[in-house]
Amino acid sequence: MIQFSEEKLAKVREIIARYPEGKQKSALLPVLHLAQDSFGGWLSTETMDYVAGLLQLEPIEVYEVATFYSMYNLKPVGKYVFEVCQTGPCMLNGSDQIIEYIKGKLGIAVGETTPDGLFTLKTVECLGACGYAPMMQMGKTYREHLTREKVDAIVDECRQNAALNN
């Protein structure tokens, strides 16, 4: 059952209050982020319909936004999503090789999730970290100056965190 807690509903009201009266549609992007983070890291149709109801929008108004912006996941993702930048300046500093390394290490292609549900690999466009390339985004953090060793360390770190939380 997709439903925000009281605390999150209060956050939604706070977000809506930032915009002019009657313009609660402006809250859609921030609220979709909140929904995605709250309900498994992706936006199911059920989740999107719930958000539509909260903001008094037609479902299509939510679907068309969710499908436009690249940060919204429309399929389930792993616990840890590696979003590796592949644009020009990162390419000049070895991002292609890092992507190949991660694919080999995790045994998945770009866009796929490992069978244990832990890791999803996505390639993304410029993240604004060109001077610290190659790099990737993982949740709220940027992991920069990537090397094979750093990738190994990050994967280990994630596996340990996942084990601790089980």
Add this chain to the structure above:
Amino acid sequence: MGRKLLIDKAQIEGIRTYEVYRREGGYRSVEKALKSMTPDQVTDEVKKSGLRGRGGAGFPTGMKWSFIAKPEGVPRHLVCNADESEPGTFKDRYLMEFIPHLLVEGLIVSSYALGSNITYIYIRGEYAWIIDILETAIAEARQHGWLGKNIQGSGFDCDIYVHRGAGAYICGEETALLESLEGKRGNPRIKPPFPAAKGAWDRPTVVNNVETLAAVVPIINIGGEEYAKIGVGKSTGTKLISACGNIKKPGVYEIDMTISVEEFIFSDEYCGGIPHGKRLKACIPGGSSVPILPANLLLKTAKGETRMMNYESLSDGGFAKGSMMGSGGFIVFDEDQCVVRHTLTLARFYRHESCGQCSPCREGTGWMEKILHNLEYGKGKISDIDLLWDIQRKIEGNTICPLGDAAAWPVAAAIRHFRDEFEWHVKNPVECLTRNYGLAHYADPLEAPATA
């Protein structure tokens, strides 16, 4: 060397906090503006300063501000464009991450000038932790009386909210940004009407880049005339350059626009030269949308003059023989890099980021990507090169927004200056998969034109 006005204090311990920022002279420009200047006087200082939009277009900021419509009883808005997504550009990130109060201070003064009581920062969604940093700084500013009702007893109300994007380069275009602020797909609007007349929720709106708004602080502190004395010609004040690619010291530098490109790349005060003893092959000086230049057209203009790091000099020669300051995303290529491959990554980028409204861009970007992919992987034909030229030419100028132009220009410049590299890929389909074309003649000095 060179005066710094923006990030000179960015590495002071604790500068992210209100206490340290205030101690270092923060919020003085708010005091000065609210207590001793009218909104129009603030705009006048910005006009005198010669400040130009630092997001990439370089439009005179004071002039943009003076366009804002002021119908009675209709709220106006300032929106800060923190959607930094131009490949090679990470200078707004640095400013917001390390010295967020500078932006907050600049926003308050600018909001006062424009009559914006509710100001928004539209920030790209991927800068997730920076949103927390900004909201903390905003809360501190409010707590200390620099935001809220009747700021410092001036009668001016202002509040700032952060609006998080969700992954769309196109939302850095001001009208697409406004669409996104309204909760819609980032489809650019046809102009006119301009945001100054009808912007966010049809209200008069000014959209400015992070660095532009931060620059308002030193402009008010030292005065527009003093600011204009720094730099040269129409390149007044200081500019943040985010340097990346194949250099020893990538990072964000603040320059006063009187240094040469050569000094910027090779001096230890800036990029420190190219690592591993490699030679310079090419450079994109202002973010992926501006023309790439080979080394021999980068360091000297076609006339044989030293090329300088300012708006006029970087544009010397037009697109035929020059480039642009753009966003300041300075990307350096060493001799081992492949221009075809890099152009392919950019074509893929623009295809991914195209909003899809305009046929030339929507279809043209994907088509260029496919052709470049074939060329890079040894499956190209010689006619592909002229076909690419034709496609980019038919996108440029035929779209609602400049993303189409931005997609066309890198392909045009790569072919214009590096055609033989492209031809080599076609003529050597197997060899091009295992080695790159190299430096070739791209650093050989060009013949200076005969003087009269």
